[in-house]
Amino acid sequence: MNNFSHLLMENNITIKDVDTVINFLRKNKLRIFTQSKKVDKFEKNWSKWLGVKYSVFVNSGSSANLLTLQAVKILYGTGEVIVPPLTWISDIASVIQNGFKPIFADINPRTLCMDENEIFKKISNKTKAVFITHAQGFNGLSEKLIRVLKDKKIILLEDVCESHGASFKNKKLGTFGLISNFSFYYAHHLSTIEGGMVCTNNKKIYEITRMLRSHGMLRESGNKKFESLMIKKYPYLSPKFIFLYPAYNVRNNEISAVIGDNQLKRLSQNNLKRSKNLKIFLNNLNKKIYRTDYELVGNSNYAFPLVLNKKNFKNRNLLEKIMTEKRIEFRRGNAGGGNQLRQPYLKNIIKNINFKNFKEVDHIHFFGYYIGNYPSLKKEKILKICKILNNIFYEKNL
Numbered sequence: 001m002n003n004f005s006h007l008l009m010e011n012n013i014t015i016k017d018v019d020t021v022i023n024f025l026r027k028n029k030l031r032i033f034t035q036s037k038k039v040d041k042f043e044k045n046w047s048k049w050l051g052v053k054y055s056v057f058v059n060s061g062s063s064a065n066l067l068t069l070q071a072v073k074i075l076y077g078t079g080e081v082i083v084p085p086l087t088w089i090s091d092i093a094s095v096i097q098n099g100f101k102p103i104f105a106d107i108n109p110r111t112l113c114m115d116e117n118e119i120f121k122k123i124s125n126k127t128k129a130v131f132i133t134h135a136q137g138f139n140g141l142s143e144k145l146i147r148v149l150k151d152k153k154i155i156l157l158e159d160v161c162e163s164h165g166a167s168f169k170n171k172k173l174g175t176f177g178l179i180s181n182f183s184f185y186y187a188h189h190l191s192t193i194e195g196g197m198v199c200t201n202n203k204k205i206y207e208i209t210r211m212l213r214s215h216g217m218l219r220e221s222g223n224k225k226f227e228s229l230m231i232k233k234y235p236y237l238s239p240k241f242i243f244l245y246p247a248y249n250v251r252n253n254e255i256s257a258v259i260g261d262n263q264l265k266r267l268s269q270n271n272l273k274r275s276k277n278l279k280i281f282l283n284n285l286n287k288k289i290y291r292t293d294y295e296l297v298g299n300s301n302y303a304f305p306l307v308l309n310k311k312n313f314k315n316r317n318l319l320e321k322i323m324t325e326k327r328i329e330f331r332r333g334n335a336g337g338g339n340q341l342r343q344p345y346l347k348n349i350i351k352n353i354n355f356k357n358f359k360e361v362d363h364i365h366f367f368g369y370y371i372g373n374y375p376s377l378k379k380e381k382i383l384k385i386c387k388i389l390n391n392i393f394y395e396k397n398l
């Protein structure tokens with residue numbers, strides 16, 4: 001019997017992570033597992049690993065997006081935010097939910113991130129921020145982009161949920177923007193079951209984000225001086241229950257922090273394995289059938305991008321049929337299902353879309369996929385997957 005299968009992710013949480021959690025659960029006499037010292041420790045270690053001053057651990061990457069846009073709104077007001085159409089829904093939902101207007105810029109097929117020239121075309125005097133998604137482990141930054149945004153005083157926000165450890169000019173992504181976001185969902189480079197991180201070098205943003213994570217509550221700011229000032233300002237309020245912002249409870253917990261901290265020890269090593277895997281994959285795919293010309297400098301991919309060169313629905317359907325038969329798990333549309341502009345939730349918000357202006361993202365939408373790439377994946381298996389994928393098409397059908 002052929003029991004070949006290739007999942008999107010395997011054993012991202014190892015038995016060692018599980019043992020560490022069990023030890024922690026047993027040793028913790030008070031059995032208080034809500035956000036506390038382990039969360040603090042994970043945040044500090046994560047900040048050190050990334051190279052930023054502050055990190056705030058939340059319950060998902062989507063929550064990280066949400067708090068980021070709320071913090072920007074509180075400190076700088078609303079306006080337009082340039083976003084990619086190839087991203088996760090929460091990157092756009094957070095923009096809308098906080099009263100900003102999303103402005104879309106098409107992607108660069110070699111990075112799957114927004115094309116800098118498309119971004120420049122969309123900048124107006126209302127542009128408040130550019131919210132980059134470093135898609136699928138690729139770098140979306142360039143010197144020119146950083147310089148133009150700085151000159152125009154436009155805020156750079158980085159979503160690094162899919163690209164932990166990727167870098168630009170030897171500096172980790174997530175250290176360039178005013179705020180950066182990470183996801184620790186199961187299939188990502190590091191997993192805390194569910195989880196996310198908001199990172200920044202800005203103390204004020206750090207303190208506001210800490211409060212937003214916990215109902216907008218003053219005592220969460222971590223700034224004692226500010227706290228006593230506010231307590232004096234609002235003498236008629238119970239000092240422990242002063243709510244400065246209408247916010248949420250998106251805290252994470254001690255158990256997830258213990259898993260995250262344990263995983264952090266092997267994150268860089270795992271990233272190297274994933275990058276090595278990606279190279280084997282790209283070197284063995286048939287270039288006539290699939291795209292293999294990605295910009296690989298500084299990449300850190302948790303998945304294999306699989307994109308057909310040609311716009312041919314018959315070929316696409318055949319590819320999906322064979323991958324299903326061979327039990328190669330896949331997601332069409334890459335991150336977030338492809339072109340967000342085609343999703344129903346945007347129908348009443350963005351009217352009269354000309355899809356011709358979004359050719360690159362539409363190509364991924366209809367002819368792009370990702371399949372699993374994880375550290376324990378062996379070379380032989382990658383070669384087998386490439387062979388299956390290459391053999392689907394006869395040269396004459398291309």
Ligand SMILES: Cc1ncc(COP(=O)(O)O)c(C=O)c1O
Nearest residue numbers: 060061062088161162183184185
């Ligand atoms: C680019 C991007 N942003 C945000 C998220 C949301 O993260 P989460 O699933 O942890 O909410 C994801 C999810 O994979 C993502 O790919």
